[in-house]
Amino acid sequence: MKRIYLDHSATTPLDPLVLEAMVPYFQGIFGNASSVHSFGREARAVLEESRERIARVIGARNDEVFFTSGGTEADNYAVKGIARSGARRGRNRIIVSAIEHHAVIHAAESLRAEGIQVEILSVDQYGMVDPEELRSKLSDQTALVSVMHANNEIGTIQPLREVVEVTKSVGAVVHSDTVQTAGKLPLRFREMGVDLLALSAHKFYGPKGIGAIVIRKGTLIDPLIVGGSQESNRRAGTESVALAVGFATALELSQNVMDQESHRMGELRGKLTRDLLSSFPGLLINGHPQQVLAHILSISFDSVTYPLDGDALIMGMDLRGVAVTSGSACTSGSLQPSHVLRAMGRDEKTAKSTIRFSLGRGTTEEDINYAASALKEVVNMVNSRS
Ligand SMILES: Cc1ncc(COP(=O)(O)O)c(C=O)c1O
Structure with missing residues (x-):
């Protein structure tokens, strides 16, 4: 059939060129990127090169890109990390749109138990948020606004520019889940004005099990996964060099076509x-x-x-x-x-x-x-x- x-x-599906690019790092080049010996340094160089390639495509700085296990972790990190850090400074409210992926909505809801107030931004019949409704919900206690770039079920692209403009008027942070738009729409981190964005490689012909959170330099955020000092203390755990190479290659190839x-x-x-x-x-x-x-x-x-x-x-x-x-x-x-x-x-x-x-x-x-x-x-x- x-x-x-x-x-x-x-x-x-994985792009064959992506697989080809990853193979050497599943075989001969296997070092831990945190090790100081030559095997580690070799892995570190490739990991950093992959980070740089990703940063270049999305218009971010290299030190703003942090690898995660995928989009779900990136969204959880953004929502929980910003909310918890904000709450300590008197900003204990967050706003998420009603059509966010469950990685955002459930992360937000889980914060209620920590005393964080979660408000839901409604959408119209097309699944679009209204920046004026957002304005009416914002206050100087708002730590975070999370509005996805485009929705995974219906494809609606959100008016992010206005969302950013309105949110910045109260000094809150904007996270945007760009999992469905990376490789589909031009993504320029700086120009978009958001503070955080989430990526997932398997949505653009890359490998499953790797994504990234992009965090604007200077953003105050608590870590989600603690342990070793990998990813500049932002995300503990040994990085997968092979997956990072696959991620960077897939993103570049998607950008090209x-x-x-x-x-x-x-x-x-x-x-x-x-x-x-x-x-x-x-x-x-x-x-x-x-x-x-x-x-x-x-x-x-x-x-x-x-x-x-x-x-x-x-x-x-x-x-x-x-x-x-x-x-x-x-x-x-x-x-x-x-x-x-x-x-x-x-x-x-x-x-x-x-x-x-x-x-x-x-x-x-x-x-x-x-x-x-x-x-x-x-x-x-x-x-x-x-
Ligand atoms: C919009 C959006 N955000 C987040 C995710 C989760 O990404 P991952 O599968 O990499 O955890 C998905 C995947 O379905 C998605 O479509």
């Missing part, structure tokens, strides 16, 4: 949207009509017009070889409707009848046509059963 992968927002790929994916997304709208009158397209990532298309079947079981849709697509999801990989299978779709005002049933297509470098027009016709079959089948 034909197998078509349309879940690139969950993860991407970014314009061409986002144009190509925009065209495919447009075609898929038109095909689906003509097959399913009244189909709901989730996310902002213009401010949206080119590779994510989230659709919902309105529960009144199409009383369908969402899980049956995903399973039916899988049986036809098409890998899609109802939302985030982290929440699928959890029976809970997506918090993102609920925050946008979708009712619970409609939120559950959602499919997210996320396209990637290997996606072709033929794949899109196949997926669209598979969905027609699946909807007919699920409809006739219910």
Whole structure:
């Protein structure tokens, strides 16, 4: 059976060039980058070179990039580290948007037990935050505002520039989860004005198990993982040189093809949207009509017009070889409707009848046509059963 992968927002396959670049560091070059002998120095040099390559792509200083185990750790570090450090200086409030990844939302919620007040910034029907609502929530007790660059379920790109401008008026820190935008949108740390951003290599054809937190020089933040003095005392634990090389290589390669790929994916997304709208009158397209990532298309079947079981849709697509999801990989299978779709005002049933297509470098027009016709079959089948 034909197998078509349309879940690139969950993860991407490793680029063969990335694998090739990593291999030497799984074999001969194995030293611990903290060791002072020649094996260690050799590993350290490669680790620092990887950091520099990443910093160059995103427009940060080398000493602002810290390796983590991935996006989840980077988000946890940003939220908990800033909130705890802020609380000691009388800033015990944080604000996170309602459509943040659970790595941010759950990290924020866990802080309530420490006496930190967490406020949720709502979104409109397109999943977009309103900087004026943010302004009304900010005070001189706010330590942190966390608003993601673009959402992983619906692709909406947030008005970060305004978020930064408004937040800076009270001297609070801005964290942005850029896990879905690295390699997809131009990321320039300094120009964006944010204080922290989170990256994850496996979202742009790099290896799983490595990411980074980028922290503006001078930002006061408590460490999350303590132990040795690695990563300039910011994040303890022996670094993986091989993964760092993979991360840097994948980011550079993604940067090189970014314009061409986002144009190509925009065209495919447009075609898929038109095909689906003509097959399913009244189909709901989730996310902002213009401010949206080119590779994510989230659709919902309105529960009144199409009383369908969402899980049956995903399973039916899988049986036809098409890998899609109802939302985030982290929440699928959890029976809970997506918090993102609920925050946008979708009712619970409609939120559950959602499919997210996320396209990637290997996606072709033929794949899109196949997926669209598979969905027609699946909807007919699920409809006739219910
Ligand atoms: C927006 C966003 N943030 C954070 C994460 C978590 O990243 P990781 O899988 O590297 O822990 C993901 C992954 O799904 C994501 O999409």
